[in-house]
Amino acid sequence: MAAIHEEVALALWQAETAVAFTGAGSSTASGLPDFRSTRGLWRQFPEALASRETLEHALEERYEEMRAFYLWRLETLQKVDPNPVHRILAQWEQRGLLAGIITQNVDGLHQRAGSQKVFPLHGDLHTIRCQRCGRFFRPEAMAQGSCPVCGGRLRPHVVLFGEALPRDVWDGALDLTRQADLMLAVGSSLQVYPAASLPRLAAQKGKLIIINQEPTPLDDLAFRILHQDAGEALAAIDRELSLRIPPSN
Ligand SMILES: [Zn+2]
The missing domain is CATH 3.30.1600.10 (SIR2/SIRT2 'Small Domain')
Incomplete structure (x- = not known):
């Protein structure tokens, strides 16, 4: 597994504009x-x-x-409180490694962990x-x-069943996806549309990296796939990153 975490860390480090796309699997470690x-x-x-x-x-x-x-x-x-997934993604944004987070979650945990640029596709x-x-x-x-x-x-x-996604949030998320040359999809089954069309688009334009316990319908499009617990995977990638970049003060 170590080699793949190193590859993902390197891709993240080299990316011009990296974004995260998160789903329910990012919050299960918080007890949700x-x-x-x-x-x-x-x-x-x-x-x-x-x-x-x-x-x-x-x-x-x-x-x-x-x-x-x-x-x-x-x-x-x-x-519940933010877990390592939320905390590590917030730190990556702070260190300039991540341009923003598009999330399917409505729990507000990314914002509570300190992430600034968050697009909650399904509301709050x-x-x-x-x-x-x-x-x-x-x-x-x-x-x-x-x-x-x-x-x-x-x-x-x-967003309830039968309702459309909020237009402004969707437009912002779409813009960010179009700018991205790397997308980390974390803890999402990538089955709910239109949300899942964003990682699909990201894979056409750049590198899609999928971190999810179970296989997803977009696995074939991914640059790398980690079928692993989201928190453990991000912690391992973060360790690889810190070997390359000293943590900022
Ligand atoms: Zn009223």
Whole structure:
């Protein structure tokens, strides 16, 4: 394994513009479940809990299940911290090795670890929004029930099933991908579209490096593949990097 970590470190070091693309596997070491593995969220809960259909059309009782689901996820988030994946990527950005992070995660852990340029493709769980009037609220509002202004149903500011990605975030992520000559895809099954079209594009223009426990549909396009725990892989690459670049003060 050591040789491949050395190769990835060298590619990262030589890249003009390197970006990271992260998925649920980047946050599992923080104690957050992913979505589609055997212990994933959508194996335990129906996807309808995260659908626009339920939000807009379901009877009150079903909507209340949705609200409870998101309250539980917000509570879970309060108990977790960034893990080595988030910390190492933040350090790489600080050291000028990484131009930014495109993430499918809605947990805010990249930002909490200190990453500055983050494009959260699927939104942010910590921001609450009223589906009727569009006003934004702090996470606590979700516990109170309906919108304090208009009485509309509250929802997290995330992309639900049946909804489009936020345009500005998508455009920023696409721009960054077009500039990139290297993309590190970390902890993503690379199966969810349109998000996965970004690493696909990156592979056409430059080097795509995939770090994921399980094989992905884009493995054939990758420059290097590490089927390994994301935290362990990044730590090993980071060790190789520090042999080349002394850590900055
Ligand atoms: Zn409202």
